[in-house]
Amino acid sequence: MPKKTAQPAEYVLEVEDLVVEYGRRRILDGISMNVRAGEIMVIMGGSGSGKSTLLRHLLGLEVPAGGTVRMLGRDVSEMTNTEMDDLRQHVGVSFQSGALFTSMSVGENVALPLRERQNLDDNTIRIMTRLKLELVSLAGFENLMPSQLSGGMIKRAAFARAIVMDPKLVFFDEPSAGLDPVVSAELDELIIKLRDALGTTIIVVTHELESAFRIADRITVLDHGRVLVTDTVDAVRNCQDQRVQDLLNRTPREMKIDADDYLRRLTEEEPEYVD
């Protein structure tokens, strides 16, 4: 259990001034955002906006160059591995590709967190697994292997695995990417259903506008490693910021060309890359 702190329980996730650099390039530049308990927060942005990088840092998979991430009231960077592993029992993640273990059946995949981190008997594990599979309408598919599932079913199985420990906070990475509109709408419904049924706080990272507007309580718009705006759906829709409007209206970005810079890029020597 995360230790109780003076912090009011209202915020489940707090990001303050997060800076990420890969080599000389600054990928995230002073990101600050908060996520309230029980809300669906959508982090939206185009390709290269830094949203995947942000997600990796929110999950504590990488160490930032600066700034803090507080998850469930604890500073992620100050936690030991053991504390982090324990905290992660309260956090579920559904990856873009599903990341199901290909050597295990759907049921075994969903049961894995229970089996590895809880002292439960097989019967309880089986019932809890089926409960979650029912929730994502995959009842009866538990003995299939991931390779036998369709794209939408893989995502749903990944959802089930993400929520099997009844987490307080669930991350969804691109839930509707690569799926047809009907299936993606169904997944959106499922996300709302999960929040309503379990009261889970949900963070969705996506570039799909429609889906974002359908499910979000609040939206954070990311562009070039900065937060453009964090607000409710309506407020974001009516936001006057040019770049937000460009994103919403799908206006192609203007390519500004600086003649000197252009020449330098053409003529400079290959930099020596160091792994």
Added chain:
Amino acid sequence: MAAQTLSRMVSRVSRDMLRGVSDFGYLIALLGESFYWPVFGPRRKQPVRIEAVFTQMMQIGVEAIPILAVLTMAVGIMLAIQLVNTLELFGVESQVVLAVAKAMTREFGALMTAILLAGRSGSALAARIGSMVVSQEIEALRVMGIDPVRYLVVPAVIAFAIMTPALVVLADAMGIIGGGLFSTGPLNMTMETYIRTSIEVLTVGDVMQGLSKGLVFGILIALVGCSAGFSVRGGAEGVGRATTRAVVLSLTYVIIVDMMFTWFMNV
């Protein structure tokens, strides 16, 4: 221009050396964790699963028995042929029994087992972990709070540590039997006498030398396979490269360590 080429060469060589050192450091870290998890895992509510160890032991050990038996028997026959021909020159071909038994138990049993395991199981380990890296399965484990080293590496290392010496015993036996298949003819001896003589000439030290080598080789192959797997970057091609790397590196380590072992135990 020449200065530039030179500086590039120096920078490349030093980078490769750095990489070698850091790879070796990673192996040591993995070895440390392999001792850490069985002891402290239960306290961290992450015990090493005994079922996972057994599964690995089946794949690494039991399933390798037929091919290992054939290989080492062939080595035994080859050794006997060469030794009969050579020792004949000195008129001491009767010493073939001794030579085959000592060579197999001290050296070739462990070496052949290691070569087979590196090609068969070390590479499989690298490919398995590598493709899990590519498909984000390792990250999925981490975000579930399941330590990938505890879950994937430690069972493999334990299984290798138990099964390699066991396979070495089999390899020794099959090698000696192979030697007997050929040399009973030229030596005018029955198979039974051949084997009894072999057992008589062998000392505990001979067998222990092979077994201890087997233990070290097994752990080495497991660690190299896992570390190659975790180092995969860049899709399917990366998995292929890691698999090759696992085999080449583990064979290199095995042969160098073998040489050092043999040196310190016999010179």
